[in-house]
Amino acid sequence: MTQWSAEAKTELEEFLLLQRNALHAESGVDADEVIDNLRTHIQEEVRSRKLQVVTREDVKTITNGLGTSSDKTRSVWTQLSPLSGLMLTIFGVVLPTISILFELWFHLCARTFFDPIPTWWHVLLVSSVPVANAMIIYRTKTKRFRPAPFLTALNMATMIIAFYYTIAFFVLLLPGMVTVFYFGFGLLPMGPLFAFIGTLYCRRFLSYPPLTRRYRWSLAGLLSAAALLGALELSVIVSRIGLQLADSKQPAVSQTGIELLRTLGSERTMLQACYERPRNVTNLAALLLSNGKAINQQKAREVFYRVTGKPFNSVRPPRLYFTNGRWEALDNMTWDFDEGLGGTAVAGRVGGLWLNSSRLDGHIFKRAHLGYLEWTFQFDNQSSMQREARARILLPPGGIVSRLTLWVNGEEREAAFAGRQQTREAYQEVAVRQRKDPVLVTTSGPDQILMQCFPIPPDGGTMKVRIGITTPLVMNSPLQGRLKLPRIIERNFNLTAELKHSLWLQSQSSLSSDLSTLHSSVGDENEAKLIGQIDDSEMLSSDATVEVLSPDPSVRVQTPGLDSDRAILQELGPSSPLNVDRLVLAVDDSKGIAPYLPEIVNGLKSLPDSIELLVITASASRDRQREYLPISVEEAARHINSITAVGGQDNLSLLVRAWELAAETPSGAVLWIHCPQPLLIGPEQALAQRLERSPSRPRIFGIQTIDGPNRIREKQLAIKSVSRFDTFEEDLTRWLEQLNSETGPLRFTRQAVLKEDPLVDPETTPETTDHVRRLWAAERIELLASKVDLDAAIRLSAREQLVTSVSGAVVLETKEQFDRAGLTPVNPSTVPVIPEPETWLLMALSLGALWWLRRRQTAGHFCRR
Amino acid sequence: MPELLENWTVQMRKGILELCILRSLSQTNRYGYDLAKSLVALPGLNTKEGTIYPLLSRLRAGGLVKSQLVESPEGPARKYYSLTQHGRDQLALMNAFFQTLSQSLNDAEMKGERK
Structure with a gap:
């Protein structure tokens, strides 16, 4: 066996390479064939010479005898002159x-x-x-x-x-x-x-x-570059085309664009478009395709939702460069101007703005079955610009804002409560134009508020705000109630990694929660406490609920009314059953519904047999010609299981169609099962018209899969939300079970009565907190508003210091600003507070003394008679 | 050797080398290495293997010869060359031309003697 040394191999390959180069210039010669023959020739020579080990010298000897020239071939590599080399470099x-x-x-x-x-x-x-x-x-x-x-x-x-x-x-x-x-x-x-x-x-x-091999490798290079560019740019190009199509005014073309984006679109590219401004595209392909003109930002956000089923501001933004820097990430990014400043939309996240502390204090009033919570936020602005913090907060069911304060120069200032428009104008005047310190809270749909404060000073400046919330408990029985904690469902600020919502709840009733981070304890005077620190994700879960167990149930309580001769009575009793003859199950088949489909199927088994069932999905509701017939629960289950949940669907069309189907029977109702609704897509006015003209029939109930923005709810339409406390299936089952039961769930009724009324007897109707009056007033205000008696509704809101659908609360910095806006901040002595343990004891004693005095007066009255 | 003669012999060899290859292949198929060696050994032709292989490739590209791999007991498969029909036709024409040329050379010599 002949051994070739490494040098010999190198010499051979160099020789052959040079021959190949020389042959390349000769026409009609297949260099591969010649090189192959030369290689074979050299190997045959080695064999004929019977060499055991082939050295470099052996190869040289053999190749020198072949009569080939190397000078010509070597010259090819020296064609690069020093000047050419320099220029090329x-x-x-x-x-x-x-x-x-x-x-x-x-x-x-x-x-x-x-x-x-x-x-x-x-x-x-x-x-x-x-x-x-x-x-x-x-x-x-x-x-x-x-x-x-x-x-x-x-x-x-x-x-x-x-x-x-x-x-x-x-x-x-x-x-x-x-x-x-x-x-x-x-x-x-x-x-x-x-x-x-x-x-x-x-x-x-x-x-x-040789030419053929060169072409082969060139082709490999070309394909590699095309593949790499394609991998990096193709999805971008397709997404940009999809966005352009989706932006079309023609519904068919727009739908094609949406389908294209759902199939091949890049989420990153779509997200980029959500943050781009006209003529500031951020991508090469985008520049080439759109001639530098980006898709409208709002339209891009709508397309993003329709394609992905997620609101654009719920996703970490892409890394983009703008005039003032780079969007590094959701938690640390820079937006060169805040599009939502002073407005009613939360809009996109702003850079450098953080919520660095959150504290929730509360007291549960045992007899009144209600709670008063104070949520204190402190914002920190690390950016170099003044920032406005905006958040949409979901209140506990039936909750209202009854206090608002802002710390100005270290001092807590109370808000003025007035008409919604008046407070907003005052805020915009002071915040946006004068750039002073105000905070504004307005409602944003039932049980939902929009809080905004500005300006949070740049470079580490802070702003501290407190919101007081009066909320009834949701009662399972006169003994047991539940309090769902308020939560931030949409925000334009970021949360620091270590942020926890610090909770302190106290009550004379016992308190417990499924959250492992909350701990129950019993203090002095048998006062129960629930204390802990909760992650924001925990706060958004259904576990963020407090169970309240009262050993001393009171079904009827009273509190002084607005006038001295009146009292407000609150009674707990069963509500009337809904008595539904047809239920239209309107399913939002957006992407987010997919994990809930099995729960819907299981929950449907609880539907009473007497109720006719129809099922309609959002994607199918666009087809106006389609007919719907009642189906069995089994058929409905099959239909629901076959749903392909994709993107973000048009729920307004769904609700309009569902409303029409429910209206076909005397007691039809719609149960709208839906994901968060970050955008209004579809015929808004068509739905508003139906619900305004006929608010009580058919009734529409909405059950939302997870907490999140709901623009349809914000429109204050007559859609009643099903409160979420447990898993989706449990909440759905509970709601369906009580549909046609003999009695509906427990609910409070509140009324103003004369003090002479026999029900206003402290012995049978104990006096309790004035929060009862606030809840009564909130109901009264909504009633007045529905009768278009807005002045009376606003006056009552201001008097009771409540944020309602017609009123807002605003804290301004100076008395001058209040005066100029025609507002008066509330007297600090009239605002609700969380009683300290000692205060609580004092209040109990006072109430006891009051009861004793009244009893004596009544006894005296009878004696005199 | 004077320059004139050297140039002349080079031109002669170039012209005749293709004929030599075709003639070598007219009787039997030849292994490339074997063919090259035999041609190099021809006296007067004074050629090298480095010249023969490109010429073989050109003839194959022109369709005059063809190659095929044949298993060898001594090592890897060997490439054997043979004439194609087109090659045989061309060889016949080249032979005829060469005989005519040779006859013409002889005739030119005899005419010179007669004078």
Whole structure:
């Protein structure tokens, strides 16, 4: 067996390489065949010479005898003159490298035109161009050239990449040339063009392989570059096309765009479009496709929801560059202006704004079966601009805001309660125009408020706000009630990693919760406490509920009324059953519903047999011609199981169609099972018209899968929410079970009666907290508002210091500002507070004394008679 | 050797080398290495293997010869060359031309003697 030394092998390969290069110039010769013959020849020579070990010298001896010339072939590698080498190095390597580094460091192009290197993959891609050119120059100059088909492929790949970027920068070439000509700088936009010319020039030094093999490797390079560019840009291109189609005024074209995006769209690209402003596209493909004109931001957000089923501001924003910097991430990003300042929308997250402390204190009033909570927020602004914090807060069912304060110069200031429009105008005047310290709370649909405060000072400035909430418990029985904790469902600020909502609840009733982070204890005077720290995610779960067990149930309580001769009575009793003859199950088949479909199927088993059932989905509701017939629960289960939940669906059309189907029978009702509704899609006025003209029949109930924004709810339409306390299936089952039961669930009735009324007897109707009056007033205000007696509704709201559908609360900084706005802040002595343990004892004693005095007076009265 | 003669012999060899290859293959198929060796050994032809292989490739590309791999007991498969029908036709024409040329050379010599 003949052994070849490494040197011999190298010598042989170098010899063959040089022959190949020489043969390349000869026409009609298949270099592969000749090289193959030469290789065989040399091996035969070795065999005939009976060499055991082949050395480099042996190879040289054999090859020298073959009569081939190496001088001619070697000359190919020395064609790069020093000047050519220098020019190639400058324009093919140095300038492109500087362009890339400059863009990486200063993001000049990204901030002004588009981001040419939005990801590190793009950086790698463009960096390969000067690197490949440098490799070819180095190999050529040093003559240390090995068979390098890789370089051929790399050269072709980098040529394609450079060409792509040359096209992208084409529009900047002319301005670049002008600035170079006049000012002597501006070469950087020409970096891709020079790099492209460099790759072309380098190609002539890669002429060593035979033509066929060269083409093969070139094709490999071309395909690789196309694949890489495709992988990075194709989904972007498809998404941009999809966005353009979705933006069409023609419904069919728009739907095609949505379907395209659902199938092939890039969530990142769609999200980028949600943050782009016109003529500030952030992507190369976008620039080429849209001629620099981005899709309307609002439209992009709607498309994002329709495609993904998620609100755009619930997702971590992409890394984008804008004039003032970069969107690093959701938790630390910069938005160069706040689109929602002073408005009624929470809008996108703003950079540098944090909620750094959250404290929830509360007291559960045992006899009144209600709670008073105070939620204190402290915001911290790390950005260099003044910021407004905005949050949509979901209150406990039936809850109302009864106090609002703002800390100004370390002092807690009370709010003024007045008409909704008046408070908003005062806020906008002081916050947006004067840039002073106000906070505003208005309702945003049933059990929902919008809180906003401005300006939180830049560079570490803070702002502290407190919201007081009066809320009834939801009673399972006269002994047992539940309090669902309030929660932030939409916000424009970020939460620090260590943020916990610190909870302190106290009551004379016993308190417990399924949350493991909350701990029950019993203090002095048998006062129960529930204390702990809750993550925001826990706060949003159905476990964020407090069970209240009262050993001393009172079904009827009283509190002094607005006038001295009246009292407010609160009674707990069963509500009337709904008596439904047809239930239209309107299912929002948006993407988020998918995990809940089995729960809906299981829950439906509790539907009373006497009720006719129809099932309609949002996607099917667009077809107005489709007929719906009553189906059995089994058929409904099959139908629901076959639902393909995708994107964000048009729920307004769904509700309109469901309303029409329910209206066909005397006691029809709609149960709308839905995901959060971050956008209004569909015929808003058609639904509003039906619900305004006929608010009580058919009735619409909504049960939402998870907490989140609900724009339909914000429209204050007559849609009653099903309270969520347990799993979706349990809540749905409970609601369906009580549909046609003999009695409905327990509910409170509140009324103002004369003190002479026999029911106002302290012995049978104990006196309790004035929060009862606030809850009565809230109901009365909504009644007045529904009768379009807005002045009376606003007056009552202001008197009782409540935030309702007609009123708001605003804290301004100075008395002058209040006066100018025609507002009067409330007297601190009239606001609700959480009683301290000692205060509670004092109150109990006072109430006892009051009861004793009244009893004595009554006894005296009878004696005198 | 004077320059004129050297140039002339080079031109002669170039012209005649293709004929030699075709003639070598006219009787039997030949292994490339074997063919090259035999041609190099021809006195007067004064050629090298480095010249023969490109010529073989060109003839194959022109369709005059064809190659096929044949298993060898001594090592890897060997490439054997043979004439194609087109090659045989061309060889017949080249032979005829060469005989005519040779006859013409002889005739030119005899005419010179007669004078």
